[in-house]
Amino acid sequence: MAKKEYAFYPGCSSQLRGSASNYLTSVNSMCQTLDIKMTQIPDWNCCGASIGYAGSGELARHVMNARNFALAETHLPGQDVVATCAACWLGARETKDKLDASSQLMAETNEALKEAGLHYKAQVGVRHMVEVLIEDIGYEGLAQPIxxxxxxxxxxxxxxxxxxxxxxxxxxxxxxxxxxxxxxxxxxxxxxxxxxxxxxxxxxxxxxxxxxxxxxxxxxxxxxxxxxxxxxxxxxxxxxxxxxxxxxxxxxxxxxxxxxxxxxxxxxxxxxxxxxxxxxxxxxxxxxxxxxxxxxxxxxxxxxx
Amino acid sequence: MGAPNELNLAALAKYSNDFLREVETHVEEGEWVKMCMQCGVCAGSCPFGPHWEHSPQKIFMMIRAGKREEVLSSESMWMCTSCYNCVVRCPRKLPITQIMHGLATYAHRLGLAPKMQPTRQWSLQFWDNCTRTGRVNELKLTLGLYFRDGLVAGLKKAWAMRAIGFGLLRAKRLNPFELLRGHECKDQAGIHRMLAKAYEIEARRLRLDKFKLQG
The missing domain is CATH 3.40.50.11810 (Rossmann fold)
Structure with missing residues (x-):
């Protein structure tokens, strides 16, 4: 089986001694068996989750997600961003869709990203780990190592x-x-x-x-x-x-x-x-x-x- | 926040009787409000539906009826759990979740949102927490929630929740040392500059320049 590689966005809660740290532990074990290589996006940041809205407003929320995309494009070119957390995935997907649909929002996002020395080229795919399992490996492939x-x-x-x-x-x-x-x-x-x-x-x-x-x-x-x-x-x-x-x-x-x-x-x-x-x-x-x-x-x- | 601010007065002067237009101009996804056909599926699909004074359906009609004060000072939008059930069921495909968040955010920016609304406070606290270092500090976030009404109330709350705290500690899903320093991004300065620029651009775009959005 060819090794599959992804830009990993694990999210805040799955970090060491975080509230979902055992999620990450088990994902690592599962991916090792399935020969999936997950490389963390260097210096990834929080997506703002669904609850940060009153503080973030619209643009700041998208800028946070776009920073992760820009980092993934720079350091892990060609790899899909894969999130394990539902809120990370949702937030990132929403940002990707919104930026793809609006050149104004894209321009504003890049104007902000420039302050961090980054630029988002709109090349990343954003996916959930479950999509990787079902679509890239498939149920038969998932059954093989049992x-x-x-x-x-x-x-x-x-x-x-x-x-x-x-x-x-x-x-x-x-x-x-x-x-x-x-x-x-x-x-x-x-x-x-x-x-x-x-x-x-x-x-x-x-x-x-x-x-x-x-x-x-x-x-x-x-x-x-x-x-x-x-x-x-x-x-x-x-x-x-x-x-x-x-x-x-x-x-x-x-x-x-x-x-x-x-x-x-x-x-x-x-x-x-x-x-x-x-x-x-x-x-x-x-x-x-x-x-x-x-x-x-x-x-x-x-x-x- | 608290008393209606300068921005609120400016908005009142500008839009006087046209609250729908105000929402369309200043609220995220606000241009969708006029598309609501009052079927009520959103109201029946909401997990916290029984706890809202005004369902999304009612909020949309109230906006069209110009009930500005009632809408913006309502607690209802703050009851949204971001479950997106209303969004996928809406026959007109209104992004209801985002509109609720957008209305809540706008009400907050105008100083009209209920000051003690727990989810308003929680939302601000979360954003402040996660943007400080670029990543959430879960311990400080939780303690911040417990202690927001003062030391005594906080200690009581923490004591009441001690079983959960110790359970998570035993499960290695809570780190007491996060009180000193938690997980964080390396380029915090870059993140802060980037966010300051984002707030500035959004204020300019929404013509909310008078209001310092964040930062």
Missing amino acids: VKPLEGLKIAGYVGCQTNRPFGIAGESFENPMYLDKLVETLGAEALTKYEQKVTCCGGALAFSEPEKSQKQIKDIVESAYDHKADLIVTPCPLCQANVEIYQSEINKRHGTKLDMPVAYYSQLMAVAYGAKPKAAGLDGHVIAPKKLQDIAVKVVPAKK
Whole structure:
């Protein structure tokens, strides 16, 4: 298999000891197995996320994303920018589309970038890691390196919002995207395709500023997973992961529930299926331990016939 | 922010009875507002819908009806979680999320947004945090939120959330040393110059020169 190379935009939360650091750990492990070379964009910056709007206004937000594009064009020419974070991807995609569509916005962006000694030539592609997996490698390719099928695991695929809307993954519907379920099945686990809360909003950044309203959303997301007898929830979004996992204890306090549902990343499932040890799959990075996934990860791999 | 500022008075004088035109000129994606056909799908699609006084549908009609004060001082736009459900369902394809953000931002710039609105404060705090060094300092961001109402309130909040804090600490997803120094970009000076220029250009373009946007 030819080595695939990408300009990696990991985003703030996945940095060492960040709230999604175990996402990055598992992505690294997964990419190593799949022979994908991810080179971080040198000195990449925050995208401003969806919540910075009142401070940023329009142009400053695009300029932040365009700086990353310009750095990628300069240092990693010809490589697509690949984000693992839903908000990074959304913000970057939005900026790319807006700049492609407006010569005025492009000129203004470059006027600002000049202050940092940079110029954006509009040559980069912007993609999510999930797109790389599905489009560049494909489900068959993703199945090849499996040494430990995730047999017996029941998984609620929680796609959430920003990996799904407004851009989404090509060929998928906004109301019922299937890629995460297909990925789960590819890995040998059971996808709970009737899980109703697949694309429900967890509150996003408003989990901080409107905790009660957001926790009501999270409660629905977790309770539906219980209704479908899920062993764990899996998601492609770092904020979904954090919100849905860490606020369960708060919800229990507030509502007298006993929620204790693990929430993992798709990349962790893949790393485990590819034979990664718990630490390499980032399984030590959970507030609610994904025990059944850990059990598979510690199992000794039978030698291939 | 707080009392309506000079920019607000200038806008009032210029647009007097034409709030729709004011929105079209000064609000990001504001030119889409007139396209709304009042079907209400956005209102029914919003996860925080029950918590808004005015749904996007109502906001759009209020803009056309010239209800400037009611719209710009509303808490409603600040309830947007950026889930984009309304955007993908809107039959007229209005970029509703961006319009809500745009209206909220404009209201903030005019000094009309509710001062204590938690998401307004959170939004400003986030942008300030991530542009300071080029990357988010998650610990300072969270503590900033807890302590925004003073030391005592902050300590109470931090104490109430201690289980989550320790859980994240154990999971190595929180670094206490970020209080001293977190992840950051190398070319911070370049980023700051670039942003200052962006604020300047946007103020010029929106003819908001009187208002110092940021920086």
